[in-house]
Amino acid sequence: MSNKVEISPEQVREYLLNNPTFLETFVTSTQISNESFQRWSWRRDSHKIRKSASSSAISSTNLLDEPRDILLSAYKTRNGILYEMASACARLANCEKFELLVPGREGEESVCVMKEETGALKLRKARKHRRDPGFILPLIDPTEKKLGEIRFFGVINDRDRIFLGLFEKWASACVYFSQLYRRHEAKSNGAHPPTTPSPSPEDVEFIARQRKLNAFLLEVVRSLFQDIERTEVLISKVLQFAQKLVDADRASLFFVDHRTNELYSRIFDSGLEGNANVSISTDGLKEFRFPMGKGIAGHVATSGEGVNIANAYEDDRFNSDIDSKTGYHTTTILCMPIFVRKWYVLFLIFKTKDYPSFLGLNQRRQKNVMGVMQMVNKKGGGPYTQVDEEAFETFAVYCGLALHHAKLYDKIRRSEIKHRVAMEVLSYHGVCNSDEVNKLKKSVPQAESLQLLENFDFNAYSLSAVEKPLYAVYMFDTLFREKFQYPHDDLIRFVLTVRKNYRVVPYHNWSHGWTVAHCSFVTLRKTHIFSLIEEIALYIACLCHDLDHRGKNNAYMKSMSTPLAMIYSTSVMEHHHFNQTVTILQQEGHNILQSLTREQYKECLSLMKHFILATDLALFFKNKDRMKDILTEGSFEWDRKDHRSLAQALLMTSCDLVASAKPWSIQTDTVKVIFQEFYDQGDAEKKNGASPIPMMDREKAAEMPDLQVGFLQGICLVCFDLISQVLPATTQLLDRSKQNLGKWKQLAAESKSKQLLIEVEATKKSADDNNEENEAH
Structure with missing residues (x-):
C-alpha cells in the first residue's frame, strides 16, 4: 500500500510563485478550456477594478452614478457629454491615459478635447505621440455619423473592449437624442431650429484662439523673412516673438553644434546653463557654449522632446547657480526644440543615398534638432499651459525654417565672398596688366x-x-x-x-x-x-x-x-x-x-x-x-x-x-x-x-x-x-x-x-634567316 503525500495550499502557492513559467505553460495549454480561461480572466479584471475603485474611494456604483449626473446636467454641450463619456470609459477599462478627438469645423483636422483643473473644456490641435494608442474606440451615432473617437494609451483586454463597445452605443445615442431635444426646445420657444448644431463655448474659444495665432504667425513670417539675410537681427526677432507668444519674461535661443556636441548662443538673455564657456567663433563673434547633455536645454536638445516645468527648483536638471550669480529667480520654464523639418532631412538622405539614416530616422530624432528655445517665468505668474506648448510647436515650424534658411543664406554669402576673392586673385593673374597695355x-x-x-x-x-x-x-x-x-x-x-x-x-x-x-x-x-x-x-x-x-x-x-x-x-x-x-x-x-x-x-x-x-x-x-x-x-x-x-x-x-x-x-x-x-x-x-x-x-x-x-x-x-x-x-x-x-x-x-617595301624586306630577311637555320641543322 503506497503512502500518500499531503500537499497544503500554501505549498502549492509557494511553488507556483517560484515557478511562474510552469504556471504560464499550464494555464495556456490545451488542457485548460477556453471557457475556464475566459472565466479566470474575467474574475482577475473584476478584482483589479474593485481594487482600483476601493483605493480611490469610489464604489462600483459611483463609477457610473457620477458620470450619469454629469451627463444629465451637460446635455446642451456635445463636447462635454463626449468628454465625460470618454472619462467613464477610461475608468471602466482602468486606463489612466486617454484622449478624445472630435471632428474639426469645416473639414479641418480632428481636434482634441481637454479638461482643465477648473473644469472648463478646451480644444487643442491633436498631437502626435511617440507611441500609438493601444485601442481606438470610434463614436458613431444612430445615423452612422462619426462623433469622434477615444484613444486609450494602455492595454485593453477583450472583455473590456466588449463593454466599451456596448457603452459607446448607448452613450452615442444619448448625444444624438440630446441634440434632437435641443432642437425641440428651440422650436417650443418659438425660435427657428438650427439645421446644424451651434458651436459650443469651447468651439468658439478654440476658433478665436486659432485666428489669433494665425494672425500672429502671419506677422512672424512677414517679419522674419524680411530679415533672413541678417542672422543676428533674425535671432533677436525670434526671441521677441517667442516671448510675446507665450507671455514669457525672458527667452534664450541655443543652437546645436552636432560636430562638437555642444549648445551655443550668440545672443543670450538670462539663465546661462552650467559649464558654459565664452569663446570666439570663426567670424569673430562671441559665443556661449556648454555641453549638449547638461541642463534643461541640453536635455531637450538630446531627447528632442520639450519640457514644461512648473517649479524649476524642484527639477534636478535645473542649475540654480546662475540665479545665485544674477539675482534673478527662475520659477517656470518652457523649453522646446526647434527642428530641421523632416522633409528636408529626407531630401538630404536620398541625395546622399544614406538609406540607413532613413531607416533610423525616428530613433535618432535628436539629430534633427537645430536649436532649443527656452522661455523663463510666465508673466502674471502661473505655469505655462498646454495651449502655450501647442502654440509654440506651430511657431517653431516657421522659426526653424527662417533660422535654417538664414544659415544657408549666410553660407552662400560667405561662399560668394570667397568666390569673389578667388576671382580677384585669378583676375590678377589672368588679366593683362598696364605694362602690357602700354x-x-x-x-x-x-x-x-x-x-x-x-x-x-x-x-x-x-x-x-x-x-x-x-x-x-x-x-x-x-x-x-x-x-x-x-x-x-x-x-x-x-x-x-x-x-x-x-x-x-x-x-x-x-x-x-x-x-x-x-x-x-x-x-x-x-x-x-x-x-x-x-x-x-x-x-x-x-x-x-x-x-x-x-x-x-x-x-x-x-x-x-x-x-x-x-x-x-x-x-x-x-x-x-x-x-x-x-x-x-x-x-x-x-x-x-x-x-x-x-x-x-x-x-x-x-x-x-x-x-x-x-x-x-x-x-x-x-x-x-x-x-x-x-x-x-x-x-x-x-x-x-x-x-x-x-x-x-x-x-x-x-x-x-x-x-x-x-x-x-x-x-x-x-x-x-x-x-x-x-x-x-x-x-x-x-x-x-x-x-x-x-x-x-x-x-x-x-x-x-x-x-x-x-x-x-x-x-x-x-x-x-x-x-x-x-x-x-x-x-x-x-x-x-x-x-x-x-x-x-x-x-x-x-x-x-615604303611600308610595303619594309614588309617585303622583313619577309625576305625572315626567309633568309630560316634558310640559314635549316642549313645549320
Whole structure:
C-alpha cells in the first residue's frame, strides 16, 4: 500500500510563485478550456477594478452614478457629454491615459478635447505621440455619423473592449437624442431650429484662439523673412516673438553644434546653463557654449522632446547657480526644440543615398534638432499651459525654417565672398596688366604685313608674341572703327586678356585662335552680307572660340568624367569657351560691347554662342546634311532665318578648319603640332587604361598622311564646298584644300610604298634567316 503525500495550499502557492513559467505553460495549454480561461480572466479584471475603485474611494456604483449626473446636467454641450463619456470609459477599462478627438469645423483636422483643473473644456490641435494608442474606440451615432473617437494609451483586454463597445452605443445615442431635444426646445420657444448644431463655448474659444495665432504667425513670417539675410537681427526677432507668444519674461535661443556636441548662443538673455564657456567663433563673434547633455536645454536638445516645468527648483536638471550669480529667480520654464523639418532631412538622405539614416530616422530624432528655445517665468505668474506648448510647436515650424534658411543664406554669402576673392586673385593673374597695355599701344603694325593680312594665305607663325595681339586689334579697328563706338584701351585689354587665357598646348592655343579670327577678318572684308552685330559676334567668337582649351577633346572629357563634363552634357569644351568669353567681357575695362543697346547686346551674345558651338564637329555633320539638301533643292535664301543660321554655322566651321586651306609649308607645320596634341591625349588615355583611336596613337604615326587624306575628304572639302556655294568669296579655301589633298595623297602613297617595301624586306630577311637555320641543322 503506497503512502500518500499531503500537499497544503500554501505549498502549492509557494511553488507556483517560484515557478511562474510552469504556471504560464499550464494555464495556456490545451488542457485548460477556453471557457475556464475566459472565466479566470474575467474574475482577475473584476478584482483589479474593485481594487482600483476601493483605493480611490469610489464604489462600483459611483463609477457610473457620477458620470450619469454629469451627463444629465451637460446635455446642451456635445463636447462635454463626449468628454465625460470618454472619462467613464477610461475608468471602466482602468486606463489612466486617454484622449478624445472630435471632428474639426469645416473639414479641418480632428481636434482634441481637454479638461482643465477648473473644469472648463478646451480644444487643442491633436498631437502626435511617440507611441500609438493601444485601442481606438470610434463614436458613431444612430445615423452612422462619426462623433469622434477615444484613444486609450494602455492595454485593453477583450472583455473590456466588449463593454466599451456596448457603452459607446448607448452613450452615442444619448448625444444624438440630446441634440434632437435641443432642437425641440428651440422650436417650443418659438425660435427657428438650427439645421446644424451651434458651436459650443469651447468651439468658439478654440476658433478665436486659432485666428489669433494665425494672425500672429502671419506677422512672424512677414517679419522674419524680411530679415533672413541678417542672422543676428533674425535671432533677436525670434526671441521677441517667442516671448510675446507665450507671455514669457525672458527667452534664450541655443543652437546645436552636432560636430562638437555642444549648445551655443550668440545672443543670450538670462539663465546661462552650467559649464558654459565664452569663446570666439570663426567670424569673430562671441559665443556661449556648454555641453549638449547638461541642463534643461541640453536635455531637450538630446531627447528632442520639450519640457514644461512648473517649479524649476524642484527639477534636478535645473542649475540654480546662475540665479545665485544674477539675482534673478527662475520659477517656470518652457523649453522646446526647434527642428530641421523632416522633409528636408529626407531630401538630404536620398541625395546622399544614406538609406540607413532613413531607416533610423525616428530613433535618432535628436539629430534633427537645430536649436532649443527656452522661455523663463510666465508673466502674471502661473505655469505655462498646454495651449502655450501647442502654440509654440506651430511657431517653431516657421522659426526653424527662417533660422535654417538664414544659415544657408549666410553660407552662400560667405561662399560668394570667397568666390569673389578667388576671382580677384585669378583676375590678377589672368588679366593683362598696364605694362602690357602700354607696350602694345606704342607698337605700330608693319606696312608689308598689313598688305598680306588681307589674304587667306597669311602665316600667323610669322608674327611675334607682341605682333599677334597688335594685328588682332588692327583687324577689329579696320572692321568696326567707323561702325560703332568702343573704348580703344578696352579693346587692347580685351585682346591681351584673351591671349593670356589661352593655355600653352601644342595646337589649340593663342596662335590657332588668332588664325581663325584672321580667316573671319578676310571673309568679312570680301563680303557685305552680314549685319553689324553678326560681324562683331563672328570676329569675337573666332578670336575666343578655344579659350582655356586643355588639349583634349570632348570624348576624353566625358570618358574621364572631368568637372567640365559634369557641368555640360553636350559640346562640353565649346560651352566652356563661350562662358570664358563672357567672363572676360564682364571684367572691368574689357567690355568692348558697352555702347550696344540692350537688345543688340543680347543678340550679339546669342550669336557668339551659336558661332562657338558650331566648332563642335559633332554638330557639323548635321549642319552639312541639312545644307546639302537645301542646295540640292536650290531653295537657299539668306533672308530665311534658319538658312542664314545654317550658313553662319558652316562659315564658323570653315574658319576653324582654315589650317587645311593654308599653303603647303604652313599646312605641314600645322599638322605636326596638331598630331603632337593628339598623341599627348593618346598617351593620357593609355595611362588611364584606355585604347586611343589610330589618329591619337603615337605608335601609328606612319599612318598620319592617310589619316589626313580621310580628314580632308570627309570634313574639310565638304565644308569648304558648301560654304563657297553660298559665299563665293571663300572659294580660295576650297581650291587650296584640294591642292593640299593631292599632296597628302601622294605622301600617303609613298608611305604605303615604303611600308610595303619594309614588309617585303622583313619577309625576305625572315626567309633568309630560316634558310640559314635549316642549313645549320
